[in-house]
Amino acid sequence: MNSPPGTMQPASSLAQGAATPAIDVHGLNKHFGDKHVVRDVSLRVERGEIFGFLGPNGSGKTTCIRMLCGLLTPDSGSGTCLGADLLTESARIKRQVGYMTQRFSYWEDLTIRENLDFVARMYQMGGRAEAVERALEGLGLQDRAGQLAGTLSGGWKQRLALAAALLHQPQLLLLDEPTAGVDPSARRDFWEELHRLAAQGISVLVSTHYMDEAERCHKLAYIAWGTLLAQGTAAQIIASLGLATWSVSGSNPPSDISAALRGAPGVAQTVVFGTALQVSGTDEVALGATLGKLGRDQPALRIERIDTRLEDAFIYLMSHARDPAAQSAAA
Numbered sequence: 001m002n003s004p005p006g007t008m009q010p011a012s013s014l015a016q017g018a019a020t021p022a023i024d025v026h027g028l029n030k031h032f033g034d035k036h037v038v039r040d041v042s043l044r045v046e047r048g049e050i051f052g053f054l055g056p057n058g059s060g061k062t063t064c065i066r067m068l069c070g071l072l073t074p075d076s077g078s079g080t081c082l083g084a085d086l087l088t089e090s091a092r093i094k095r096q097v098g099y100m101t102q103r104f105s106y107w108e109d110l111t112i113r114e115n116l117d118f119v120a121r122m123y124q125m126g127g128r129a130e131a132v133e134r135a136l137e138g139l140g141l142q143d144r145a146g147q148l149a150g151t152l153s154g155g156w157k158q159r160l161a162l163a164a165a166l167l168h169q170p171q172l173l174l175l176d177e178p179t180a181g182v183d184p185s186a187r188r189d190f191w192e193e194l195h196r197l198a199a200q201g202i203s204v205l206v207s208t209h210y211m212d213e214a215e216r217c218h219k220l221a222y223i224a225w226g227t228l229l230a231q232g233t234a235a236q237i238i239a240s241l242g243l244a245t246w247s248v249s250g251s252n253p254p255s256d257i258s259a260a261l262r263g264a265p266g267v268a269q270t271v272v273f274g275t276a277l278q279v280s281g282t283d284e285v286a287l288g289a290t291l292g293k294l295g296r297d298q299p300a301l302r303i304e305r306i307d308t309r310l311e312d313a314f315i316y317l318m319s320h321a322r323d324p325a326a327q328s329a330a331a
Contacts, residue, residue: 020082021045022045022046022047022082022171023043023044023045023051023081023082024043024045024079025042025068025077025079026077026078027041027078028042029075029076030063030074036226037060037226038074038226039226040227041077041227041228042079045172045203047171048198048203049204049218050194050198050203050218051203051204051218051220052206052207052217052219052220052221053065053220053221054208054220054222054223055207055222059224059225060226061207062102064223065099065205065207067086068081068086068097068205069094070091070097074086081097082096096172097170097173097174098165098166098168098170098173099173099175100161100162100173100176104149104161106119106160106161108149109148109150111145111147112163113136115160115164116136116163116164116167117129119164131167132167135166135167136163138166139159139166139193141156141159141163154181155185155186158186162178162190170202171201173202175205175206178206179191179210179213180209187210187213191213214234215310217234219232220234224318224321225321225323229317230313238309238313241313241316241317243312243316244281244305245280245305245306245307245309246278246305246306247278247279248277248278248279248301249275249301250302254276254277255272257277258277264290265286265289265290266283266284266285267287267290268282268316269312269315280308
C-alpha cells in the first residue's frame with residue numbers, strides 16, 4: 001500500500017525510488033478527434049533534475065504535462081512517472097506529483113491559508129494545520145496568510161500556487177508556464193526556489209518561453225507540432241544544430257542589413273538584437289563568404305564571429321518546424 005501524502009516512507013522505498021528516473025516515457029501519442037497533438041514523445045528526467053520544456057503555443061507542451069501527471073491517458077506509448085505505470089497507475093501518480101497550471105486556479109474569495117487548507121483536505125492529509133503552516137513558512141507567506149487570494153499580485157499568486165503544489169510533499173513538480181505574466185524579480189526568486197528544491201532531490205519539469213529561464217535548466221527539450229525536435233543540455237542542443245553565428249553592426253539599421261542578406265548563400269536566419277544583427281547558418285563556408293563580400297561592399301560595418309546562443313538555436317528550430325499534418329495533406 002502506498003503511504004499517504006505528507007508521511008515519511010520507509011528508507012528502502014526511498015532508496016528504490018531514488019534509483020529510478022522521475023520520468024521515463026517512450027512513444028507517447030495523443031489525439032483530440034482527428035488532431036494528432038502529441039507524436040511519439042519520449043522523455044527521461046532524472047531525480048533532482050530541472051528539465052525545461054520549450055515550444056510555441058499549441059505545440060503540445062500542456063498535453064504532455066497532463067499525460068505525465070495522470071490527468072490524460074495517452075492513446076499509445078508507455079513509461080513510468082516516479083516508478084508508477086503511466087497507463088495503469090494514474091491515481092498513484094496524481095498523489096505523488098505537484099502540478100501548477102498555466103493560469104491561477106485557486107479560489108480568489110478564500111485567503112491564502114484557507115486555500116492551502118482546502119488543498120490539504122482534498123489530499124486527505126493528516127496534520128493539516130501543521131502542513132499548512134510549513135507551506136506558509138517555506139515560501140514566506142506567513143504575513144499574508146489572511147489575505148484574499150484575489151487581491152494578490154501575480155508574484156504572490158505564483159507563490160501560493162507553488163505552496164499548494166508542494167503541500168503534500170511531492171517528489172516531482174510539473175509546472176506549466178508558471179512565470180507567465182510575473183515580473184522579473186519574482187521570476188528570479190521563483191527560479192532560486194526551484195534550484196533549492198532540486199538540491200533536495202525534487203525533480204522539476206517546467207515549460208517556459210523565457211530563454212534566461214531555459215538556460216537555468218539542467219536539460220531541455222524543444223517541441224513543435226507535437227514532435228520533439230531536440231533535447232539534451234543547452235550545449236548539446238546548440239552543438240547538434242551546427243550553426244555558425246556572426247554579429248553585424250554599424251551605421252546602417254540592422255533591419256536594412258537583414259534585408260540585404262535575405263536569400264544570400266549560407267544565411268539561414270537573421271535576428272536583430274539591439275543595434276546589431278545576428279546572422280546564423282549551417283554552411284559556415286558559404287556564410288563566411290557572404291559576410292566577407294558584405295564587409296568589402298560596406299567597409300564601415302563591424303562583422304565578427306560570436307558563439308551561437310541558446311536563443312539562436314531555438315529561433316532556428318522554430319523557424320524550420322513544419323506541421324506534419326499539413327505536409328501529409330500537401331503530399
